[in-house]
Amino acid sequence: MYRLLSLEELDTACVAQWRQGVVERCRHAAGLLRSRAIDAGDLLHEARAELHLAMCAQREAQYVLALTHARRACALARHERDMALEIEALSIQGAAAAVSGQDQLSEEAGQLARRLARQLADPIVTLQVCDSLGVAQAWLGHVEAARQSLAQGTCLASDAGRVDWACHLLIHAAFAEALMLARSWDLSQGLPSLARRRQVEVAMQAALARCEVTPGVMAAGTQRSGRFLLAWVDFMLAVWRGEPDDAEADLQRLQALLPHERAWMGGLARWAQVVHALVLRDNAKAESQARLLIAAAHDMGHQPLLEQGRRAWLLAQSRLGRLNPMELGALRLMPSPAAEATSSCTEDMLAFELRLRELGQREAAQLPAWRREDSLTGLASREHFQAQTDELLQRTDPTRAQVSVLVLALDPGQVLAAHHSPLVRDRVLCTLAALIRQVLRAGDLPARWSHDELVALLHRASGEDVARVCERVHLAVREHDWSAIAPGLDVRVCLGHASARVGDTLDGLMRRCESSRFASLRREYRKVAHAA
Template sequence: MNRLLSLDELDTACVAQWREGALDACRDTARQMRERAIESGDLGQEARAELHLALCDQREARFAPALAAARRAAALSRVAGDTEFEVEALALVCAAGSVLGQPDGALEAGCLALQLATQCPGTLAAVQATDVLGLAQAWLGQTDAARNCFASGAGQARAAGRIDWEAHLLIHAAFAETLMLAMQWDAAAGLPTPAQRRSVEQALDAALARCEVTPGVMAGNTQRGGRFLLGWVQLMLACWRGDVAQADGQLGALQPRPQHERAWLDLLVAWAGVAIAASRRDWPQVETQAARMLDESRQMGHQPLAEQARRLLLVALARPGRMRQGSAALQALQGRPAAADVDAQALRQDMASFELRLRDLNKRPIGLPAWRREDSLTGLASREHFQAQADELLQRADPARAQVSVLVLALDPGQVLAAHHSPLVRDRVLCTLAALLRQVLRAGDLPARWSHDELGALLQRASGDDAARAGERVLATVRAYDWSGISPGLEVRVCLGHASARVGDTLDAMMRRCESARFASLRREYRRLPDAA
């Protein structure tokens, strides 16, 4: 009998399949993961499954379904309290929305992602959010905002010692400068002036300089997209300088790419071909290639590229003797149904169903008023709230699929703080222990005040081994802390126990096992002390 993969194992499989370009396999695994997460009530893993689906669609330039899945992932992450993952989902909302002609929603999502990223210290979330927002602003023609975004992101990456990400930001900054000039360029008026090209040339020089002094930054399949974008920038500059022969040679080198990579890159190749034809004043060729670019970008749903193709096509159609027939051809082309619109109704229905479910999730009764859900001293969850959350999780979770564990951390009963220190010191010790517990636990775990001198933690998706490792991290953090800052000479000893849910388990049964494990550990500790009898 085959063992069912855990949700974490399915998540890992999705990541590996996506990196290998096995997008169909990644989708199948993500759908299985989503179904299993819904069954077990694990909103965090359901959000991850939705994001895997969004990433697959984004890579294949299926922007509308990518946007829908990313929105679901962001909403679920918000309910689950996973800020770092919500940032990633909002970044995808920003990216997909910016090319689907939804500028307000895209920029709102990007700005929110950037603000939330500041709540994820020690990660690259802010750098990544800045990168996505800068690209969205570039597609939407917000020149100054995009420049500021990329400069800020590159500076943050450099300060963090991540020169690979600094190079990534500088490549995107060069691409954005080229993109914005290409969108402003009036092909009928001639080539851009040296002054107009200067910002593109400076951004390209900065990107190439960073890549040259960063060994390996442009090596490997993961950087193929960066090499392509730099090649496109160099091609457009050659075209705008009037070096058509060089541009033609670079155009041929841009075309061969693996099937699974972002399909909109093909539209950049088409755009470069139109630009080369326009620099030659070959208007029939501009018309032919711009019409193909318009049709393909509309089929894909890429609104900024469709708009640029339509503008270039109108320039070509404005030539004498062609305007009337060209206008009819343009109307016929724009009247064709786009493939991106085929599933629009189904996507709307899916999102409506999800919104109804999300309302139900947000309306779930907490069972306690707000003032009773938090311990007034430590700021952790109260015992009542901890019990309610544990009971709900144990009732809906299948222990074979969604593992649940608890930890209990207590002051060593052999160490009586009140005998040597004031009650205020004891309170400060408990508050410090609460802060250290928060620091060590994962997002989504629930720390609580369990009793007078005991703190607890409810761990989701945690096996017995996971709980043991979490307990070791807690103990190591407590032992390493300098308690003399609270009171000179103060030493704090704690003991810890953990237990994992079994079929039909209750919180009371788990806490009893925790207590037994805690006192067994305490007895072993005392036997190791030098003055033990």
């Protein structure tokens, strides 16, 4: 039924099927969209297809697969400079990584999505990121960070007049509070403290108050999921208050509200059954339910739920007095779901990365010469430098890759233009370009940035490496015989440098380089004044 549709129509079909909750059809349309986009060389529609596939995999709790599709969507969106699409893909990447045992990747993706959303200056995109990031941080156990993210999103939703999103975020805030307490709670030590339980109750009351004054603001599917999460929080509160009868009633309500299209919520319901059995000291039932939770969590690739299943199984076994060392060893050695699933995706992901890299190389080779090389100095052009730096910042973790930028400018205290002809100035810049080529390392990229500024992209350069490069530049400039260009000519330069951080852009790096350069100038001027 999709074969005669254009790429735009296929994309629209994916969105429509997703909104109707028909995940299988959405995935089928997205697969066809991706195949046809690859054939047509349309990277933007390929990115959109990968995003649809990531959303489908996430809905069906196939987290490692969702992470793979989201990573591809991110890479393609960056290549096509579609920031909104990249932010959405990063949000899925952060959420999927949080539950598949890749904590650092989750935090990096979430924080990058937040920074990009600020640049995009779209409040709705920002609150969506806050929602996704807050829930991911809750699964990771980052209590204060999760609270801040969800609170920021709630404020933005209220400011934007989006009562539906405000309600949604308050439900997630209540769920996050209960989730973080449940994950840290040691059931063998008794009930949690009153103060900690009170934090969950306050968040729950805020969510209920908002839902009461804004009934029906969400779509039916979202309402069902929201009611399920609130029922789960109600159940945990009843357990923590020591009210088994209320907990029993909440557990039954939880089962009735379970959205069967969201497998991870089925895991929450199973976790609730395990907790209830342990509280009632029905240890045989707790053990069997814990086994089911472990199997379900492993199939989903949901590491936090897998950990809770293991903890519950161990407690039930110890209470029954039949802890089997061999079975315990097998349970502990069970590989994480992320490790198993990731190995099956590695080859496919590598093929994708190689294809994208080859495409970038072809595009760079096809650039006109004036865009790749500065006609005066022979260094890379500003456009080429920007493209290469942007690509490196987007494709790598800059803190691990140790990406730095160095700026070299003529000392503004000199009046070169006033005393020498433009030809002399051009020869000075050409000589500086030759000197900087000599002192840079293999793999570094020098370029012409402006009229009298040169830059260099330093890849895999620690702080010590950058300092050594700066020293070599200063030494080369001091030792060069500038009088060969013009009698009495003495050239001085000032340097600035900055190392990239997660989420950095070239603009941010250049601003820090300027600050570094002017700070260096001030120090030099103070030395001169002091010596005088």
